[in-house]
Amino acid sequence: MKKVSLLVAAALLAPSAFAHQAGDVLVRGGAxxxxxxxxxxxVPGAGxxxxxxxxxxxxxxxxxxxxxxxxxxxxxxPFSHGVDLEGAGEVAKVxxxxxxxxxxxxxxxxxxxxxxxxxxxxxxxxxxDEKGVNALDGAKINASSSWGWAAxxxxxxxxxxxxFVNSSLWYMDIDTEVTINGGSATKTSIDPVGVMVGLGYRF
Ligand code: NI
Numbered sequence: 001m002k003k004v005s006l007l008v009a010a011a012l013l014a015p016s017a018f019a020h021q022a023g024d025v026l027v028r029g030g031a032x033x034x035x036x037x038x039x040x041x042x043v044p045g046a047g048x049x050x051x052x053x054x055x056x057x058x059x060x061x062x063x064x065x066x067x068x069x070x071x072x073x074x075x076x077x078p079f080s081h082g083v084d085l086e087g088a089g090e091v092a093k094v095x096x097x098x099x100x101x102x103x104x105x106x107x108x109x110x111x112x113x114x115x116x117x118x119x120x121x122x123x124x125x126x127x128x129d130e131k132g133v134n135a136l137d138g139a140k141i142n143a144s145s146s147w148g149w150a151a152x153x154x155x156x157x158x159x160x161x162x163x164f165v166n167s168s169l170w171y172m173d174i175d176t177e178v179t180i181n182g183g184s185a186t187k188t189s190i191d192p193v194g195v196m197v198g199l200g201y202r203f
Contacts, residue, residue: 019158020202021110024064026156028166030198032058034079034098038189043180047086051094051190054079058196060168067110072119074100074170078128091136094143098125098172100150113158123150123172132180140181143188148173154196162202170194 020026036051043049056079062072076097083092102121108114125146132139154168172192177185 019108019110019112020064020067020106020115020156022064022066025203026062026064026070026200027059027203028062028156028168028196028198028200029057029059030166030196031055032076032170032194032196034081034192034194036081036190036192038175038191041178041186041188043085043178043186046088049091049178049186049188050084050086051188052082052084054081058194058198060196062104064106068106070104070106070117072102072104072121074098074102080129085135088135090134092130092132092139092141094127094131094141095129096125096127096143098123098174100124100170100172102150102152104152114155116155117153119152119154121150123148123174125172125174125176127176136180142179143176144178144185146174146176146190148175156200164200164202166196166198166200168196170196 033055035053056077058076060072060074062070064070078095080095082090085091100123102119104117104119106115106117127143130141150172152170156164156166158164174190176188179185
């Protein structure tokens with residue numbers, strides 16, 4: 001009986017076993033839905049365009065510099081978005097990858113099992129496999145890469161010593177210039193909101 005209460009006391013005295021602290025590496029993975037939110041832009045002489053949603057596997061790696069400050073890198077499997085032209089339906093498909101580097105602040109302390117956080121940083125997005133479909137079948141489409149800022153808010157909730165549940169919300173300032181068959185460029189503001197839900201593991 002005494003042994004058991006000693007074990008319980010030892011467990012209670014080691015609350016950091018459940019909590020993020022300086023030096024930890026946090027790996028998170030899950031579904032991330034990217035929902036373009038920008039003005040879309042207008043193809044000269046043709047009309048407004050609309051970039052559709054896509055969901056992929058997203059993953060992040062964070063390193064905690066202190067109990068509260070961290071840095072995070074976001075990666076994902078390539079997003080593929082359909083592009084609609086008003087009145088013509090889908091006219092193009094584009095793929096992109098939006099790696100982002102974030103500085104993060106985690107609320108709470110190294111004893112907290114729930115750690116909400118906010119972050120800000122930079123996003124680099126490059127587009128590839130751009131192609132015309134339907135009305136633009138066979139057209140040569142190019143979308144320029146984009147540098148912009150990014151912001152996030154998220155929450156980690158400990159499940160046990162190493163695993164936690166994560167959810168985060170992202171905003172990325174992504175703007176690209178789209179050219180069709182080498183014609184004049186259309187400035188397209190994508191500025192998506194991303195929602196990620198998944199699991200994390202703390203090393
Ligand atoms: Ni923008």
